[in-house]
Amino acid sequence: MTDNRPPAGRLLGHHFGLRSFTQAHTVPVVFRLVASPEDVKDGESVSLLVGGKTHRMARPSPTCDAWRVCVAIPPGDHQYQYVVTDPDGIGTRHEHMKEVDGGRSARRMQRSAEHTIPSHHSAILLIVTDTVDRFMYAHSHCGGFxxxxxxxxxSEQEFEGSFTPSALFGSSQPPPPFTALPDPDALPASLPNTATIYTNIRKAVTLQFGAGACHLTKRLAIGIACGTISEGAARSLIEQGANIKGGIQEWHGGDISLVQLVVAYHYGSSAGNLLRALLDAGAPIDGSTDDAKHRSLLIAISRRRWALLEILLKPQYKAAVNGMQLLSELGVEGKEEKGLSPAAHLHIVKKIAELDPSVLTEVDGNGKQPIHRYCQRPLTSAKYQQQLIDYFVEVCGRDIVNATDSDGRGPLWDAYFSTxxxxxxxxxxxxxxxxxxxxxxxxxxxxxLLWDLAREMTHDDEYEPSDVRVEPDLLDLLxxxxxxxxxxxxxxxxxxxxxxxEYEREHGRRGERMRDYDGWYSDSEDDYWDEADWPLRRIVKAYGTLLNRKIPRRAIRAINTALQPSRSITASLARPIRISETTHVALPPEIQTTIASLLxxxxxxxxxxxxxxxxxxHAMQRYVTAASRTIFQQGNVHVLRGVAGAPGQPPQPPLRPFVTGADRRMGICEVIFRAVRSEAQRWGIKLTLKHEMGNDESILNTMRVA
Known part of the structure; x- marks a missing residue:
């Protein structure tokens, strides 16, 4: 319906521009307005105002979720507006539009932003898709299109030679400017063998059709690349005979399937249903398996089309997943910031591996397996990261945690260098x-790994300072x-x-002094290097912490843990065993000791x-053997520290099973301290350990268990 009188109603306006090499022709332009039920209520309608004419727009249908109308537009800049009216043609206004207005005048609200659509060749079709929300935002902020x-x-050559008014509009004469065309969903009567689709949100795509490609096939492919065709329209074209098996190439010369077009270019709300329709009809997932970079699964991951990826991975579609390093691409940083939760991420990894477990050990272009990538960039949830590592081991075996990359580094390297x-x-x-x-x-x-991690914070030309927490990690490695x-x-x-x-602390300088010919250090400032051996210093410092704090505490903890079975066995086996109502017997101590030694x-x-x-x-193992025997013979006693005696009884001293050559007895703590002190002296590390005996080497070499 065409009416030159603008009706009263809510006006949403913009400018758009159309440039063309041929000024005489008009171009079919499809206007699509996506509106929610709150924007356009039941009984209301939407009209388009452009070029001084008003056109009633077709309602959304099962094949299109937008209000739409197709109008013949001449080249030039043109303002257009959408008008929402009730059944009587009287304008209505929604509350949310008042809020967007923000108190501004209606005239202010109707301000438009100019926009010129770039084109390198003459257009044969233009599709403009708007939403009410975007219109309102543009008006309230006076922003761009x-x-x-x-x-x-x-192509320019094909346009000049082939696209006459008959090819565009199905008649010998082009329709007058700003007149509505009968079918708002129709493409031009003739479609080119080479079509370039430009948009304002992505790079252009050029499709090349074979000489025998029919109009239905071109319409289906171009509609997908434009992102406007729906599931219902696609099914209709397939039923009419559109070829879904191939015959389409992209500009770089590689074959491209309709499925690839959906994943790469169709961002409409019907993309998922459209993809299912194509796959159910037997469309191949990829046009060619030779070009791994342009295959559907990899495109879905790189463009973060997770819903479409989930569809492609369904078992009934039998997608080939190997040879593309899918998991390495999936593990690239930033995926979880683009709508993929850790749980969904893990789910996708499993879905891909279920189709072909070999993808879990597939080596990428940098010589790394997926486990290296996921150690370098783990999932943001510790819970799901643990499940992911466990899944790798479950499917590939425990050796996967030591798999090396092309540089000879295992997953542990990537994990420690991760931030x-x-x-x-x-x-x-x-x-x-x-x-x-x-x-x-x-x-x-x-x-x-220990040296590389220490060198990470070295101040030299090759390694710059980083934010890796070196010292705690060095201690953890040790x-x-x-x-x-x-x-x-x-x-x-x-x-x-x-x-x-020590010299640096005294002289307030950093560096390494040079030693002269006889081995003595020189105090001359001329004999001073600019750099110190920082990696070595960091390693030795961490080793000092290990000796001074970690080893004694961890040793005592390990001994107590090892003695827990003995204490539990003693508590249970020491009880008399009931033979009859009047007879109870206890296991002999030697049997209890044998059981304890086995457990x-x-x-x-x-x-x-x-x-x-x-x-x-060795000292810990000997001590546990002796302590376990003592526990079985004397009951659950405190062997490490001893206990105070009962009233009138002498205290029980700590267990001292080690005897030196001079028949001097020692407990496990003294033995550990002596071993640690000997090691600290060997490395020049200062410790705060104190005991009376001075000759650690002699004691440690002659020590035996009494």
């Missing part, structure tokens, strides 16, 4: 599944068995650097340096 537009253009909050849970799970067994394995450059020796740190270097550090675990600490590691672990 807020709608989406799509322009379909053939994400959930990195702690990642590191814990890697250790749980055995990553500590390769903690001292060097990379291809011959460096261990706690799990990282070795200074494997990292290239020697006691001689550590002692020399300690002297340098008591052997304590051990992960200490990367020897002989201190061997000494402490």
């Amino acid at each position: 807020m709608g989406d537009w799509t322009s379909v253009m053939p 994400h909050l959930s990195r702690t849970k990642t590191i814990q799970r890697l250790y749980h599944f055995g990553a500590a067994g390769h903690i001292n394995t060097p990379n291809r450059s011959g460096r261990t 706690t799990h068995g990282a070795s200074l020796t494997a990292a290239g740190v020697t006691p001689q270097r550590a002692i020399r650097e300690a002297k340098d550090e 008591t675990p052997s304590p051990s600490l992960s200490i990367g340096e020897n002989p201190v590691g061997t000494r402490i672990n």
Whole structure:
């Protein structure tokens, strides 16, 4: 319906511009307005005002969710408006529009922003998609064009030679400017073999159709690329004979499927249903498997089209998932900031792996497997990150936590160098599944994780300061068995650097003094280097903390844990066993001792340096054996600290099962302290441990269990 009189109603207006090489022709322009039931109520209608004429817009239908009308528009800048009226043609106003108005005058509210649609070739179709919300925002802020537009253009040569009024409008004469065309959903009567679709929200796409491509196929493909075709319209074209199997190429020459077009270019509300319709009809997921970068699954991940990805991964569609490094792409930072929660992220990983488990060990272009990526950029939820690491191990086995990349680095490297909050849970799970067994394995450059992590905060030309929390991480590595020796740190270097550090404190300078020919340090400022060995200093400092604090406490904790079964067994087996109502017997002590020896675990600490590691672990194991025997023989007594005696009874001293060559007895604490002090002296580390005996080496070498 066309009426030159503008009706009364709510006016929503904009300018749009159309440029063309051929000034004589008009272009079919489809205007689409997406409105909610609150914007346009039952019984109301929407009209378009453009070029001084009014056109009643077709209502939303099962094949299109927008109000729409197609109008022949000449080149130039043109203002258009939407008018909402009631059944009697009387204007209405919604409350939310008053709020958007913000007290401004109606004249102010109707201000429009000019917009010119760029085109490199003459358009044969223009689609303008607006929403009421965007219109209102543009008016209230006096901003730029807020709608989406799509322009379909053939090559210049094809346009000049083929697109006559008959091809565009189905008649020998073009319709007068600003007249409505009969079918608001119709494309031009003829469609080009090469069509370039421009939009204001994405890059242009050029589709090339084979010589035998029919009009239905072109209409389906162009409608998908424009993002306007609905599920119902697509099904109708397929039923009429549109080819969904292929015959379409993109500008770079590669085959592209209709499914790829949906994933890459259709951002309408019907994209999901449209994708299902194509897949159910047998459309291939990819036009070609040769170009991995342009396959549908990878496009869905890179463009964060999670709902479409979920559809593609359904088992009935049998999507091929290998060969594209999907999980490495999925693990790229920022996915969870774009609408993918940690739970959904884990779900997608499992869906992909269920189709082909080999994707879990697929190596990407940087030589890394997916587990490396997810240790480097873990899920933001520690709970789901733990489940993710567990899933890798469940499917691939425990060896996956030690898989190396092209640089010889395992997942533990990526986890320690990560800056994400959930990195702690990642590191814990890697250790749980055995990553500590390769903690001292060097990379291809011959460096261990301990050294590389210490060097991360070194101030030199190659390594800039970073935000990695080095010292706690170094201590954590040492706690799990990282070795200074494997990292290239020697006691001689550590002692020399300690002297340098002491010199710096005295003279207020940083650096390393040069030693003269006879080995003495020079106090001359000319013999002073500018740089200190910061990685070594950080490692030795962390090792001092390990010796001074961690090892004694962890050793006592491990001993108590190992003795818990003995205490529980003693509490249960020491009770008389009922044979009859009048007869009770108890297990002989030797049987109780045998049972305890079989059930008591052997304590051990992960200490990367020897002989201190061997000494402490052997002492702990011998002590637990002796303490377990004492507990069974004397009951649940406190073997580590001893206990105060009952009134009139002498106190029970701590268990001292170790005897030196001079028949001097020692408890486990003294043995551990002596081993630690000996190690500290070897590395030039100052400790705060005190005891009377001075010759630790002699005691440790002659010590035996009494």
